Amino acid sequence: MFLFPIANFYLFEWYTHNPWESMKVPIQFLNIYFFELLMALFLFVFGRLKWSLRLQSIFFMIAGLANYYVISFRSAPIMPWDIYSLGTAMSVAGNFKYTIEKQAVLVLIGFVLFIIAESVVNLELRGSAKWRSRFWAMRIAGTVVFIALICSFTHMLHLDSTISKYGMYDKLFTPTVMSKRDGTAVAFLMELRYVSVDKPANYSDSAVNEILAPYADAHETQNSPASLPNIIVIMNEAFSDPAVLGEFDTNKDYMPYIHSIMNGNTDNTISGYLNVSVLGGNTANTEFEFLTGNTMAFLPQGSVAYQQYLKRKTPSLASHLKDLGYETIAMHPYNSTGWDRNKVYPLLGFDKMYFIRDYKNPERIRKYVSDRACYDKIIDMYESRSDNTPFFVFNVTMQNHSSYTEEFDNFTPDIEVSGSNSRALNNYLSLIKISDEAIKYLIDYFSGIDEKTIIVFFGDHQPTNSVVSNIWKLNGKNGNELSDEDEANRYKVPYLIWCNFEIDTRTNADTSANFLATDILEAAGIPMTAYEKYLDRLSETYPVITSIRTEDSEGRSTDTANMMDALNNYAILQYNCIFGKN
Secondary structure (H helix, E strand, C coil), X not given: CCHHHHXXXXXXXXXXXXXXXXXXXXXXXXXXXXXXXHHHHHHHHHCEHHHHHXXXXXXXXXXXXHHHHHHHHHXXXXXXXXXXXXXXXXXXXXXXXXXXXXXXXXXXXXXXHHHHHHHHCCCECCCCHHHHHHHHHHHHHHHHHHHXXXXXXXXXXXXXXXXXXXXXXXXXXXXXXXXXXXXXXXXXXXXXXXXXXXXXXXXXXXHHHXXXXXXXXXXXXXXXXXXXXXXXXXXXXXXXXXXXXXXXXXXXXXXXXXXXXXXXCCCCEEEEEEECCCCCCCHHHHHHXXXXXCCHHHCCCCCCHHHHCCCCCCCCHHHHHHHXXXXXXXXXXXXXXXXXXXXXXXXXXXXXXXXXXXXXXXXXXXXXXXXXXXXXXXXXXXXXXXXXXXXXXXXXXXXXXXXXXXXXXXXXXXXXXXXXXXXXXXXXXXXXXXXXXXXXXXXXXXXXXXXXXXXXXXXXXXXXXXXXXXXXXXXXXXXXXXXXXXXXHCCEEEEEEEECCCCCCECCCCEEHHHHHHHHHHHHCCCCCXXXXXXXXXXXXXXXXXXXXXXXXXXXXXXXXXXXXXXXXXXHHHHHHHHCCC
């Protein structure tokens, strides 16, 4: 009764790490206590110890294996809010290559042996016919008691006093470390504390009005409505430059066009590195930050704003441009239900949406619609317009989606990294080169038209550790022991703003996703809302704000968790934007 739950706990942890190396003994006992509570709950529910133990073993065998693959694919464990992303995860599950290491195989064998051994357990809760009604009442009472104990245990884990007493790790921005140090199950329970979003300090309607008062005056546009530029935004799936992580040599440049722009060789461009709040996945959060100007810093780490919080019309770049007379279009060459985009995009102010069903026989690279096919569709829409209404296109690509280890007839990698035999890294860089060629194609087309046009290009996040760990290895680094600077570099992706009209060319203009939209509006001479003007002013003091870190105008970097007092006005405005009164 008591030994099998203990064994289940250690096997569950052994899928991904050695709990004796990463977890303090008192914290191990916390996890064991939770496993014993579950065993007792199942015993009262099913009445037979055999099925109580078996159900626990089967559940943690499957959950542990799922967590093992989630960590390998996105470098982060399963978290409570992933339940909202289950549909999206299932839609791309078939695109990954499922391999398993020896340690995980041994864990699976251990679980199977335990499930077989549990078949000999005969303890059963039952009563005589005379006492049957009372017996069932006792089982129901026992079920209620152990549910209450589990709830009480979870509440205890949410207390700062508990975290301090046991020396628990509670930094949500490194969830993998949290699961290793606190135990996967206990860490999951601790994260439940952050499912809901609390009001910021001093939040009120009057506080919102007071903060926005200096920015209430209309911002004069530099353009007449008839000359507002077209705005084309490309958020490129997993596009990044791994060179920020360390030096490495390749047989040829994997992004010559982007590198040329970032080196200042193209006029009328702004470029630099965009700092994002996600890594290896959760693409929708970068969308959220860019389109709304809000930041994931004020929301639970690992949560997905699209699915958890956007349930009503929300101010965004799209809704603002729509109010100015733009036609607003969202494009994504994959399933419409991914991250609930088909529900969220209309709430953000998009007039039209195009998903995979709207792409007729597009070019594919591997399993995904190519960047070039996306850009051809944008060009077709531009050429087929019935009037000269300016349009805003937000295109989320799919070409570079993981995984990067499979072979395909329609994809021949041509980038090789010296000193590394990593197929994942070579394939990834080869895909980046194709994206580089495709964005040049799009910019070359709009260079030849008379209508003012802005093209914005950026990656949503870097790939998982399975790709970039080879670069760390080439530089003598261990991905589990990175410096603060190395950790910060893990969240940087290139970005560029290109105009076919004259603007001041700037390089090294590093920013974060929540500020990029105001940079576009400023370059275009488009009026801003009061909130956008506030963000524009805030970015002068803090040009980078992500869920991971905040960087000031002097280049000093601080964990964002330590900046909440300084950023409280921002938090107030964001809370009002998402959760305030309509």
